[in-house]
Structure formats: C-alpha cells, structure tokens
Amino acid sequence: MSINISSHFVFELDEPTDCLMQFEAASLPEQEISSVRTLLDPSDTAVRVPAQDGIGERIWMRAKGRVEVSYEAEATIARIAPDMSSLDQLPTHMLPGEAVQYLLDSRYCRADQFQHFVASRFGSSTGGKRVAAIRDWVAHNFSYVPGSSNVQTDAAESFITRQGICRDYAHMVVALARASTIPARYVAGYAPGVSPQDFHALAEVFLADPNNAGGGTWQLVDATGMASAMDTVKIGVGRDAADVSFLTTFGPNRFLESRVSVHGN
Template sequence: MKLRIHTQLDYQLAQPTDVLLQLEAAAIPEQIIESAHIALSDCAHFARVPAHDLIGDRLWLRAEGRLTVDYRAVIAINRVLTDCGTLEKVPPHQLPGETVQYLLSSRYCPADEFHNFVEAEFAGVEGGQRVIAIRDWIEQRFAYVPGVSTAQTTALDTFVQRQGICRDFAHVMITLVRASGIPARMASVYALGVEPQDFHAVAEVFLGGEWHLLDPTGMANESGMAKIGVGRDAADVAFLTSFGTATLNAQSVEVTRA
C-alpha cells in the first residue's frame, strides 16, 4: 500500500524561539519513502538530529515571526503483518536491552499503578491474546471526545474519565500492556481512516521478538500506517515542541491512498 501525505503548519513566534519538529515519515525498512519534500519559512538555524530509538529525524529550528511548514511525501508500506493474538510474550529476562525502558512507568503512563487491575480484569489471558483483549477493552469502553483532555492528562486520568483522543487511548493501552510485563511504546503515525484527520498516536507492543502497531481507537489498521517516530509516551513524539511562546494560526494533515 502507498500513502500520500500532505501536512501544513502555520505558527506565530513572538520572539526568536527554538523549535523542535518531528513530522516527517521515518526512513525505515518497513516503509519506503518514494518521494518527500519539506518547505520551511526563513529560519536562522536548521539542523537534523536522530529521533528516539533512531527512528526518524527531529528538526531543530531557530525562528522568529511567522513559521510555516509544508511537508509532502509518498510512502510505500512494506510492513509484514502478523496476527498479534498468536504471538507469545517474551519473558522479561530474555528481552533485548533496548526494550527494557518500555516496561517501566513514564510521565504519562503510570504502569506501576495498574498491576492489580490487569491481573484481575485479564486473568487467564496471556501474551498476544492479552494485548488484543486490552485493545478491544479500551475500544469498547472509551469514547473518542476531542477537547476533554489536555497536555497534562495521564493514562490514569483517562482511565477514570473513559474518554479522550488518540493519544489518551494509546496512553491507556501502553500502561495496561506494560503492567502485564510486555514492552509497549507510543508511535506517532500518519494513518488512513482517522477522522478528523490529524497526527495520529497508537500503541506499539513487543511480542514474538518484534514490534507491532495497534490502534485502540479502532480507526486505523497497521497496513495503513506510516510511522513518524516512537517514544515512551506523548512527550517523546510531539510533532512540534516550542521552547518559547508559539501561537497556532492554522494546521492541517491529509492522508490518502496514493
């Protein structure tokens, strides 16, 4: 499958400001960038740096006044799709070192507080079957409601409120999967089927020795996702981080089948 992506950002910076962007699809074996172009307004500084786990790039900018970004790409998805429900949990002592951080609690995902819940709610279900059960449990019980969460909302907050947006759903799933002793991280993606179209956040779980993308909102499938970056939670995969005041003028994301 091929995805055509068009992203536009328009922000106003009141003073010279450092800005960190992460919005380009990652160049990784599971997806081939057939074409890509990013156009930026004038910047005093531009530099590429590796993103989390060396998946994708971040862009350091130093800019003032109006900051505009126009990103266009065509991505061929070559991901090997596997039924996660058939995969086994890797015992913690056999996990690769780079996955260990994704077993632990993080800023938005307090996994330590959910051990008793997952053992009671999902007793008797293990490995990939538990991961699928967690995804389905969230999709069936949580409402997708824009505007009810903030940048400070954690998985615990969303668990109580039972509503939120994609990042909130992903935080809850990541938290419950980690509490089950399975590494889980957040992936920012471009995805078909997301309404309203925007940067999308999903969970990525480590089963059978590989990472697998799962969307607890139920809107997107792994075959129609182009990965931008990964991290412990939303703090690691923000599409724009401003080290100063940035005012949004306009923003749009369009993902279609090429």
C-alpha cells in the first residue's frame, strides 16, 4: 500500500533553546520511504542522530525566534500482519535483551499498577489472545474525546476516566500488556484513517514469530480502530510518548500551528 504524507508545524522560542524533533517516517524493511522533502527554517544548527532502537532519526536544533518545519514523503508498506490471536507468548527467559526494557515501568505506563486487574479480567488468555482481548476491552470501554487529557495524563488516570485520545489509548494498551508480561512499546506514526488527522499513536507488542522457532516479532495494535498494520507508517518507537514526541524543547516554547495530511493509494 502506498501512503502520501504531509506535515507542517510552527513554534516560537524567546531565547536560544535546544529542540529535539522526530517527525519523519522511518526507513525500514517493512516500509520504503521515497520522494522525501524536509524543510527546516532555520536549518543552520540541525544535526541528525539515530532514534530509539535505531528506528528513524531525531533532529537536534538550537534556535531562537520562529521555527517552521515542513515534511513530505511517500511510503510503500509491505508489512506482514498475522492474526494477533494466533500468536503465542514468548517465555521471559527467551526474550532478547532489546525487548526486556519494554516490560519495565515508564513515565506514563506504570504496569505494576495493573497486575491484579489483568489477572482478574484477562486471566484465561495468554499471548496474542490476551493482547486482542486487551485491545477490544480498551476499544469498548474508552471514549475518544479530544481535549480530555494533556501531556501529564498517564495510563492510571486514563484507566479511571475511561477517555482520551490516541496517545491515551496507546498508553493503556502498553501498560496492560506489560502487566501481562508481554513486552509493549509506544509507536508514533502516520495513518490515513485518523480523524481528526494528526500524528497518530498506537502500541506494538512483542510475541512469538510463527515463522521463526524461538524468535519474536513486533506487532502493531490500535485500540482506537482508526489505523491498521497495513496502513500505518512508523515514525519511531519508545517506552511511551515521552520518548517519541515530534517536538521536545528544553525550555519554554509557544506552539503556533500544526497540520498533518495522510492519504492512502
């Protein structure tokens, strides 16, 4: 599937400030990125560094005043997405080192708070069946309400209010999967079915690879129902939203404007 992407955002800084950005689609075996056009104004201090797990790149910039960022690209997706319910759970001693960090608590996803809940609510299932049950539970019990959460809202608060946006849905799935001893990480991406259109967030879980005995595979999960594995273009991954924000400034900023457009062909 081919996906056309366009994003644009503007912010302002009163003093020279370090900024870390991650908004470009990652070049991966499962998604080929072409026709790339990135414009940074100003651009004289921009430096690229590898992002979390080597998926995508982050851009460092030190700037003052108005900063304008524009990005356009085309992505062709060739991702394998087996039926989630058919995938087994890997024993913890067989998890590769890079997956273990995604069992641990993070800023927005305190999995230890949900261990009793997942045992009582999903105790009859394991592996992909449990992930599918978690996805369906979040989809059924949460309401998508723009403006109902903020940058401080974590999975525990979302669990209480049962509402939020894609970021909150992803944090909830990640926390419940980790509480089930299934590695889970947060994914930032672009997807054509998102409404209102914006940078999208979903979860990704590490389960047994049906085509590689003893191996594992990362599988996308979107409890909002707005995106699927076959139309999501990954930007980056992290423990939660703090790791993969499209903009992090190490000082005050005024965010002025943001536009995202994603279309599938």
